[in-house]
Amino acid sequence: MVLMFLTGNNVLSLTRQQIKNSGKLLKKTCMPKNDVSEDQVGSIDQGNFIEERNVMCYIACVYSMGQVVKNNKINHDAMIKQVDMMAPPEMKDPLKVAIAKCKGVAKKHKDICDASYWTAKCLYEADPLNFRIRKWTVFISSLNSFNTKMEQKDLSLLILFIVIACSDSMTRQQIKNAAKLIKKNCMGKNNVTEDLIGDIEKGKFIEERSVMCYIACVYQMTQIVKNNKISYEASIKQVQINYPPEMKEAMLVSIEHCRSTPKKYKDICESAYWTAKCIYEDNPENFLFA
Incomplete structure (x- = not known):
């Protein structure tokens, strides 16, 4: 009957496993919204990018919920900020390098699904080792910027998930x-x-x-x-x-x-x-x- 959760207001680096665990709810939310299967999106973090529209929009959903999408565009400043806030110290520099390498990719695509897909693919190719972590870092710190437009039920589920995932x-x-x-x-x-x-x-x-x-x-x-x-x-x-x-x-x-x-x-x-x-x-x- 007390508060127990982790959010971007608490500027602490998470472990790799905590960030990895915390991606499950986001995945569960974006899969049905875009009618994708585990076969289609389950191995994106291993470099399996299937070039289909629903997969592209699934990735855009992940980025949108993670507040990486601003005004229907990929926001690289938001990515950098989230890495600074939440990534484990040993991962910060390689993540930033990969984001810098891929900064121009999104500008080639007006459609947010296309832009998200090719940005994610670029990030994987730039740094496959840390890609799994990067994909969900945006989700953790995004709790800091959720506003009142988000349904209370949805926000509470996000908070509860982090409670369970971050068991320390x-x-x-x-x-x-x-x-x-x-x-x-x-x-x-x-x-x-x-x-x-x-x-x-x-x-x-x-x-x-x-x-x-x-x-x-x-x-x-x-x-x-x-x-x-x-x-x-x-x-x-x-x-x-x-x-x-x-x-x-x-x-x-x-x-x-x-x-x-x-x-x-x-x-x-x-x-x-x-x-x-x-x-x-x-x-x-x-x-x-x-």
């Missing part, structure tokens, strides 16, 4: 830094000010409907809400996966102590509010919130 425990500061995106999103959705929700982590729970629904929004976007109810199992799982070792046991105990609180309320806003308040009162030292 985070520090307290990392978790707090990573909360900024959800806070911004949920403040706008519930018309609350910093004065109303800015000190929740310090135990200031203002009993107003907008504040209650803000807390519910945070829980929904971190997938703690299932079927419009607070999920005890999801809360436990996230603490086990992401909380710093020195905080896990205490938080698991608090979640257990407050397990019955959501059952007292049919309304998800009230349920979320009183659950968060219960956890804070049980364990203020380890309570973290957006």
